[in-house]
Amino acid sequence: MGASLFEKMLLTGARCISDGALLFVGFHWPMLMARIARRLHAPNIVIVYENGIVEDRLTSILPTSPCDLVAAESAAVCAGSLEALYMWLASGRVEMAILEAPIVDRYGNVNTTAVGPYAAPKVRLPGSGGGTELSSLGRNLMLVSASTNRRSYPERVDYVTSPGYLNGAQERNRLGYKPDTGPKTLVNPLGICRFDDNGEMYLAALHHGVTQSEAQGAFGWQIRARQGLDVLPEPTEHELNIVRQELIHAKERYYLLPEG
Amino acid sequence: MSTGEKPVLSMKEAVGRHVPDGQELLIGGFAFSDPTALAHEIIRQRRKDLFIMKTSGGVLVDQLVGAACVKRVLSCHVWNSVGPVPAHCFRRALEQGKPHPIEIEELSYGAFTTALTAGACDLPFMPTTPVQGAGHFTQRTFLPQKFAVVENPFGGGPVCVVPPLKPALGAFHVHRADKYGNAQLFGPTGEMRFAMAACRKLIVIAEELVDTEVIRQHPEATVAPGFMVDTVVVEPWAAHPTDSYGYYWRDLAHHALYGEMSRTEEGFQRYIDEWVIATGDHAGFVRKLGAERISELRVRSKRYW
Numbered sequence: 001m002g003a004s005l006f007e008k009m010l011l012t013g014a015r016c017i018s019d020g021a022l023l024f025v026g027f028h029w030p031m032l033m034a035r036i037a038r039r040l041h042a043p044n045i046v047i048v049y050e051n052g053i054v055e056d057r058l059t060s061i062l063p064t065s066p067c068d069l070v071a072a073e074s075a076a077v078c079a080g081s082l083e084a085l086y087m088w089l090a091s092g093r094v095e096m097a098i099l100e101a102p103i104v105d106r107y108g109n110v111n112t113t114a115v116g117p118y119a120a121p122k123v124r125l126p127g128s129g130g131g132t133e134l135s136s137l138g139r140n141l142m143l144v145s146a147s148t149n150r151r152s153y154p155e156r157v158d159y160v161t162s163p164g165y166l167n168g169a170q171e172r173n174r175l176g177y178k179p180d181t182g183p184k185t186l187v188n189p190l191g192i193c194r195f196d197d198n199g200e201m202y203l204a205a206l207h208h209g210v211t212q213s214e215a216q217g218a219f220g221w222q223i224r225a226r227q228g229l230d231v232l233p234e235p236t237e238h239e240l241n242i243v244r245q246e247l248i249h250a251k252e253r254y255y256l257l258p259e260g
Numbered sequence: 261m262s263t264g265e266k267p268v269l270s271m272k273e274a275v276g277r278h279v280p281d282g283q284e285l286l287i288g289g290f291a292f293s294d295p296t297a298l299a300h301e302i303i304r305q306r307r308k309d310l311f312i313m314k315t316s317g318g319v320l321v322d323q324l325v326g327a328a329c330v331k332r333v334l335s336c337h338v339w340n341s342v343g344p345v346p347a348h349c350f351r352r353a354l355e356q357g358k359p360h361p362i363e364i365e366e367l368s369y370g371a372f373t374t375a376l377t378a379g380a381c382d383l384p385f386m387p388t389t390p391v392q393g394a395g396h397f398t399q400r401t402f403l404p405q406k407f408a409v410v411e412n413p414f415g416g417g418p419v420c421v422v423p424p425l426k427p428a429l430g431a432f433h434v435h436r437a438d439k440y441g442n443a444q445l446f447g448p449t450g451e452m453r454f455a456m457a458a459c460r461k462l463i464v465i466a467e468e469l470v471d472t473e474v475i476r477q478h479p480e481a482t483v484a485p486g487f488m489v490d491t492v493v494v495e496p497w498a499a500h501p502t503d504s505y506g507y508y509w510r511d512l513a514h515h516a517l518y519g520e521m522s523r524t525e526e527g528f529q530r531y532i533d534e535w536v537i538a539t540g541d542h543a544g545f546v547r548k549l550g551a552e553r554i555s556e557l558r559v560r561s562k563r564y565w
Contacts, residue, residue, distance in 0.1 A: 028344065050369060051290050052448040065341040067291035067316070068510050069447060069503045073561075078448040078505075081290075082377065085370045085389070111395075113366070114354075118399050124354040126339035126347070128396065129316065132368030136389045159395040166393040175392040176409075176418035254342050254512045 003235045005189035006146060006258050007243050008207045010036055011235050013098070013144055013187040014243075020044045021095045024088070026134050027065055029144050030098035032250055035062060039242050048088050050130035052079035062246070062253050085130060090137040092180075097138025099131055099162060101145050101186065103152050106221050107199050108143065108164025108183035110135060111157035118159060128161050135162035136177060143186040146258060148218045155221040165199025172199065190215040191232060193223075205230035266441040268492045271301045271542060274463055278429060278491065279307060282331075286313040286459055287320065288432030289502065290450035291341045292510070294320045295433040295465045297498035297542040303327040304536060313427055315372050315451055319501065319518055322347035323536075325362060326528045332363045332402060336372050342515035348522040358525060365403045366396050371422050373451040375406075378424035379458030385410075385421040392420060430459030433499045434483065435507065436474070437466040441489025444481040446565060447505025456484045463491045465498045467507055478565050497546050497554070506565075508557045514549075 003011070013033035017023065019042040025034045034047055038058055047055040049066035054077035063071040072078055088094050102125075103111040112131055116122030135141055145152060164183050165172050172182055186193040191206035203215055203225040216223055235243065251257055269277065279285060279302060289295060299320045302310070309331040314321050317338030324330050326349030338350045352358040367375065370389040378386035385408070391397045397407050397420075409418045432452060434443040443464040445452065456462055464484060469492070475482065501511035501518070521527040539545040546554065 027341075049448075051292070051450040064510065064512060065291060065344070067341065067448075067450075067502075069292050069505050070509065072447055072505060078446075080449040080453060081369060081373045081451045082454065085373065090389070113395055118395070121355055124351045126344075127335060127337045127366055128368040129337035130369040132391060132394060132396065133370040133389050136368075136391060136394075137370075159399070160393060161395055163391070163394045171393065175390065176420070177390045254516055256343050256345070 003240050005148070005207055005210070007240065007247070008232070008235065009146060009187055009189045010243050011239055012192060012207070012232055013142065014040060016142055016185065016187065017042050017045060017096065022046050022048070022093060024048050024094045024097040024134060024138055025066070026099040026131060027129065028100045029146055030100055031063065031066065032246055033098065033144065036243055036246055039246070040239060048084050048094065050081060050084050050133070052081060052084045054079070062249050064253050064255070085133045085137070089133060092139060094138065096140040096142065097134045098142045098144060099134040101143035101162070102147060103154065103157055104143055104145060104186065105153070105157045105164070106155050106201055107166060107168060108186070108195055108201055109157050109160045109166065110143065110162035110164065111159045112161045113159040115158055131162045135164060135183065137181060139180050141181070141183045143183050145186065145188045148189050150218060150220050153219040165195065169197060169199035190218060202226060203229060205232050207232050208234050263487050265439050266486070266489055266492050268439060268469065268494060271297055271493050271495055274491055274493045275301045275305050278461070278463060281307055282309045283307070284311040284428040286427035286430040286455060288430065288452050288455060289320070289499065290316045291318050292503045292505065293433040293445070293499050294318050294502040295431060295498050296320050296500060296502065297495045297545070298431055298465060299324050300536045300542065300545065302329055303532060315369060317347065317350065319347070319515065322349045322522065323532070325349045325353050326359070326522065327532055328359045330362055332365070334365045334367070334403065336367050336369045340515055340519045342510070342512050343519060345519040349528060352525065363402050365401045365406065366399070367406060368396055371396065371407070373454065375422040375425040376451055376458040377454040378422060379426040380454045383424060385423050387419050388422045390420045392418070425458055427459045429461045429463070430456060431463040431465060432456055433504070434464045434466050435504065436468045436470045437464050437492050438470055438472040438475050438486070439492070440472065440486035441484070441492055442472065442475045442482050442486040443484040443489060444475060444478065445483040446481050449483060453483050457488060462489050463493060464489050465493045465495050467496055467498065467504060469494045481565065495542050498542065500549070506559055506563045508559055511553070511557055
C-alpha cells in the first residue's frame with residue numbers, strides 16, 4: 001500500500017532535519033519525526049527537551065511526551081528548564097526548533113489554548129507549556145500540523161499561544177523579538193509552507209498526489225502558492241518501512257493515530 | 261524554615277495541618293514527579309476553594325478540579341500527556357462551569373520558571389520570554405500584573421519582564437530525604453529547584469526516608485537543603501501514574517484508564533470513588549494497583565547512586 005499523506009508528512013518533517021543538528025523538540029508528532037530522522041539519515045542529532053533532558057541517541061522506547069522519563073534513559077545530561085529554555089534555546093545554541101501547531105493562522109501564530117472567546121471557550125485546549133518559548137525564542141522553527149481541516153487554518157487564531165509573526169513580520173521585530181526567530185516552515189499532510197518577508201505563509205511544495213487547489217482549499221484564507229510549486233519526492237520503500245515501524249511503536253505507546 | 265530536625269508527617273496529617281480550605285499551594289512536578297498522592301488526600305479531606313499553582317497541571321490538577329477542590333488555577337499547561345487525550349474535568353470546568361466555574365490564569369513555561377526564579381532570589385522582576393502580542397500577555401484574570409514591558413536600561417529596545425512569584429506553600433515530590441529535610445531529586449529537575457526556593461513554606465514528599473550519610477554520597481542531587489524545608493512526608497509511589505526517575509516508569513495504562521473514565525462526570529466520580537475514596541490512603545491505592553502492575557512499573561536498571 002502506498003504512503004498515506006500523514007505518513008508523508010512525518011517523512012517530510014524528518015527530511016528537514018540535518019544530521020548532527022542540535023534540536024529543541026516539542027510534544028507529539030515532532031518527537032516522532034525526530035526519531036524517524038535519527039533512524040534514517042540523522043543518527044547524530046542531539047535533542048533537548050523543555051524539562052532539561054538531552055537525548056543524544058536512539059532510546060529503546062518512544063517517549064509519550066518530552067517528560068516521559070524513558071527519554072532520559074542513559075542520558076548524558078539531565079538539567080532543568082532554565083538551561084533548556086534559556087541557556088540552550090534563547091542563547092541561540094539550538095539550531096532548529098520543532099513545534100506542533102494544531103491551529104495555525106496566516107502569519108504562523110499558533111493556538112493551543114482556546115477556541116472561541118477566552119472567558120467562555122467553545123473548546124478549551126491545554127495551554128502553552130513550553131510552546132510559547134519554542135516560537136518566541138527558537139531559530140529555524142518548523143511547525144507541524146497533522147490536519148487538513150479548514151478549522152485548523154483560520155485567517156486569524158482566537159488566541160495566540162505561540163507567537164508567529166503576529167500581524168506581520170514588522171510587528172514582531174518592533175515588539176522586541178530577536179532577529180532570526182519566528183516560524184520558517186510548516187509541514188502538514190499537504191506538503192510544505194514557508195513564510196515570506198512580511199511573515200505571511202505561502203505554499204512552497206506539495207506531496208505527490210495533492211493538487212494545488214485541494215491544498216489551497218484547506219486554508220481559511222486565500223493562501224498564495226509559489227510559482228512552479230515543487231512536488232516532494234515520494235518515500236522510498238526503506239523510508240516508509242521505518243515510518244511504519246515507528247507508527248506501530250507509537251500505537252503501543254498509547255499514541256492516538258489518525259484514522260485511515 | 262529553620263535548621264534542625266523536621267516533623268515527618270503522614271500525608272493525612274500534612275494535609276490536615278497545612279492545607280486548609282482556600283490555601284494557596286504550588287504543587288511540584290512537570291508530568292513526571294507529580295505528587296498525585298497529595299491530590300488524592302486533598303480530595304479525601306474534601307478541601308474547597310484552593311488556589312493551585314502548577315506548571316504542568318496534568319491528571320493531578322484535572323482531578324482536583326473535577327472533585328470541586330479548586331477555585332483558582334495558575335498554570336502553563338493542563339492535559340493528560342498520554343495519547344494525548346484531554347483533561348476532561350479541566351475542560352468541563354472552563355467550557356461548561358461544571359462541577360463549578362474556576363478562574364484560570366496562564367503563563368508560558370518559561371515565564372512561570374522565571375517568575376519563580378525571581379521569587380526564589382527575591383529579585384524585583386526578571387526578564388523573560390518575549391510574549392508581547394501573545395494571548396498570555398493580553399488576557400489577564402486574577403494576576404493583572406503578570407507581565408510588563410520595560411525599556412532595556414543598557415540600550416536595545418523593549419524587554420518583557422515578570423514579577424517575582426512567592427507561593428505561600430509548596431509541596432514537591434522528591435526521591436529521598438533525611439530527617440533534616442535535605443531532599444534529593446535525580447534526573448531532570450525542570451523548574452523545581454527554583455520553585456522550591458520561591459515557596460515561603462515547603463513540604464517535601466519523599467519516596468524514601470534515608471540517613472543523612474546516604475544523602476552525603478550525592479550532595480549534588482540535593483534540590484532543597486534542609487533549612488528550606490518545613491515538613492517531610494514519606495510516601496512510596498506518591499507520583500504514580502506519572503514517573504519517578506530511577507524509581508518507576510509512567511503508567512500509560514492508568515493514564516488511559518483515567519482519560520476514559522473522566523470523559524463523563526459520572527465516570528469521573530466512579531474513578532474517585534474506586535481509586536481515591538475506597539482505597540482510604542495511598543498505601544491502599546498502591547495495593548489496589550496490585551503487585552503485578554507495581555512490579556512492571558518498577559525501574560530495574562542499575563542506578564548510579
